[in-house]
Amino acid sequence: ILNVEQSPQSLHVQEGDSTNFTCSFPSSNFYALHWYRWETAKSPEALFVMTLNGDEKKKGRISATLNTKEGYSYLYIKGSQPEDSATYLCAFRSNDYKLSFGAGTTVTVRA
């Protein structure tokens, strides 16, 4: 069992504000780090997969960074909108290909 932690567990942000949150994972045996977006009553959908230390990915107003040496990834939402409300999951893939999910950060954007 690989320890993947996300913080905070939940956060509320005002529409238009920016926010960020963290995924921590083991710094050894790293293979890839995945981010998923999970809207209520839907299934998780892939956002990013990152593999290299220093990787940055961007999709619209959402971006992510990766530090494999210290074992963390940040996900940023710029100018939050109500449609950004969701649970954001990270998943750590070790070099034996096993995938371990964090418990998620639930983002609620208030209009």
Next chain:
Amino acid sequence: NAGVTQTPKFQVLKTGQSMTLQCAQDMNHEYMSWYRQDPGMGLRLIHYSVGAGITDQGEVPNGYNVSRSTTEDFPLRLLSAAPSQTSVYFCASSTSGGRVTDTQYFGPGTRLTVL
């Protein structure tokens, strides 16, 4: 493409009953897996399969069986349901379990309650 489909969407069982959760994908994916999702916890891997005829245990396999007779289908069997198996179950598939860029495609989930 229907993607990943799961049936049923909701199920209530009594302790000791058995049932099968169905999962199918039409993307010709090699890798399929079952997760359970409980409040405050991440998705936990129950069983997975890297191809037809091959299955293996994940993090929480006790009380569940799987088989993979075809590429498309990956049913999950509860042998004797227990209240601790009350959860939301997700089936997922990907092109391959091991490639770096592989992402999981998730089904809509099955909400199971065991009384």
